[in-house]
Amino acid sequence: xxxxxxxxxxxxxxxxxxxxxxxxxxxxxxxxxxxxxxxxxxxxxxxxxxxxxxxxxxxxxxxxxxxxxxxxxxxxxxxxxxxxxxxxxxxxxxxxxxxxxxxxxxxxxxxxxxxxxxxxxxxxxxxxxx
Amino acid sequence: xxxxxxxxxxxxxxxxxxxxxxxxxxxxxxxxxxxxxxxxxxxxxxxxxxxxxxxxxxxxxxxxxxxxxxxxxxxxxxxxxxxxxxxxxxxxxxxxxxxxxxxxxxxxxxxxxxxxxxxxxxxxxxxxxxxxxxxxxxxxxxxxxxxxxxxxxxxxxxxxxxxxxxxxxxxxxxxxxxxxxxxxxxxxxxxxxxxxxxxxxxxxxxxxxxxxxxxxxxxxxxxxxxxx
Numbered sequence: 099x100x101x102x103x104x105x106x107x108x109x110x111x112x113x114x115x116x117x118x119x120x121x122x123x124x125x126x127x128x129x130x131x132x133x134x135x136x137x138x139x140x141x142x143x144x145x146x147x148x149x150x151x152x153x154x155x156x157x158x159x160x161x162x163x164x165x166x167x168x169x170x171x172x173x174x175x176x177x178x179x180x181x182x183x184x185x186x187x188x189x190x191x192x193x194x195x196x197x198x199x200x201x202x203x204x205x206x207x208x209x210x211x212x213x214x215x216x217x218x219x220x221x222x223x224x225x226x227x228x
Numbered sequence: 229x230x231x232x233x234x235x236x237x238x239x240x241x242x243x244x245x246x247x248x249x250x251x252x253x254x255x256x257x258x259x260x261x262x263x264x265x266x267x268x269x270x271x272x273x274x275x276x277x278x279x280x281x282x283x284x285x286x287x288x289x290x291x292x293x294x295x296x297x298x299x300x301x302x303x304x305x306x307x308x309x310x311x312x313x314x315x316x317x318x319x320x321x322x323x324x325x326x327x328x329x330x331x332x333x334x335x336x337x338x339x340x341x342x343x344x345x346x347x348x349x350x351x352x353x354x355x356x357x358x359x360x361x362x363x364x365x366x367x368x369x370x371x372x373x374x375x376x377x378x379x380x381x382x383x384x385x386x387x388x389x390x391x392x393x394x395x396x397x398x399x400x401x402x403x404x405x406x407x408x409x410x411x412x413x414x415x416x417x418x419x420x421x422x423x424x425x426x427x428x429x430x431x432x433x434x435x436x437x438x439x440x441x442x443x444x445x446x447x448x449x450x451x452x453x454x455x456x
Contacts, residue, residue: 121262121265121266122266122456125262125263125266125435128428128429128431129429129431129432129435129436130429130432131383131386131429131432132369132375132378132379132380132383132429133375134372134374134375134378135303135306135307135310137374138303138306138307139306143374148373148374150373150374150376150377150378151377153374153377153378155378156374156377156378159378197303197314197436198432198435198436198439199435199436199438199439199440199443200435200439201456204456
């Protein structure tokens with residue numbers, strides 16, 4: 099498969115993920131009142147000394163939120179930033195609690211799926227860091 | 229017909245209320261339909277807490293144990309001040325407009341229907357509590373770096389959208405500043421807030437109720453029968 103075919107396949111996969119989960123992503127992002135109370139339930143955030151970029155709301159808004167807003171059409175650098183948020187700054191431990199009831203782990207998992215479709219994988223990132 | 233003060237007042241008191249409430253209920257119903265459409269029935273499943281210490285009690289106690297665990301892992305234990313202010317704010321936000329004497333007098337004259345009313349000094353006090361709560365949320369958004377990092381114009385706008393009707397109503401009642409201006413500001417801002425409710429972040433209210441009572445999760449108040 100040449101580069102263009104891979105790109106078309108990736109775009110289709112991303113579109114499929116966004117179309118199947120688009121409604122819940124949209125509702126969740128709209129219902130989020132940016133209260134940041136979810137941060138208190140994230141051990142990575144607590145261990146980072148309160149770094150805002152580790153808060154689940156920040157990770158969600160700047161990963162799946164950005165992907166949804168731009169309909170999956172992001173640059174490689176943008177995908178790398180998102181991968182940093184959803185893999186390096188998130189263990190997907192599912193401990194995050196939202197007072198409104200938004201399923202934050204599901205949204206972050208969707209962001210990971212989209213990154214994988216774009217050719218960025220958490221496994222490869224681990225190899226690089228090792 | 230020229231737009232005079234009397235015409236505007238009559239419009240805002242009558243058709244304005246009907247239009248805003250119609251848009252509100254239609255939008256709210258559509259949002260509830262969307263929430264139902266993105267969930268599916270799973271049947272009633274008891275979600276047990278992960279800790280083995282509580283699992284034996286949990287099977288017997290049910291609702292009260294669920295409440296106790298929820299409170300222990302909730303905002304009330306991690307940020308009690310924010311939790312209590314938020315709870316008081318939301319309760320008063322709904323109850324004060326409905327139980328206000330002035331609103332009920334107008335409703336009684338226009339429709340013959342009215343709700344229970346609370347004494348005016350009490351509703352004054354509650355209104356000030358709401359305004360101070362809004363101020364707390366605004367300052368928290370400005371000063372807490374974690375909240376500030378994810379805040380945008382829409383979040384500050386929401387706080388303003390909720391504060392202005394209560395503040396203008398309080399000023400109008402006490403004849404602070406120009407009475408007519410405050411009354412018009414109160415009616416226009418309140419009706420705008422009601423219209424925008426289903427289309428802004430204020431829809432976190434039906435979302436929260438839906439997730440607490442219908443979705444099966446650790447945070448639900450009763451064993452829900454649906455899942456995302």
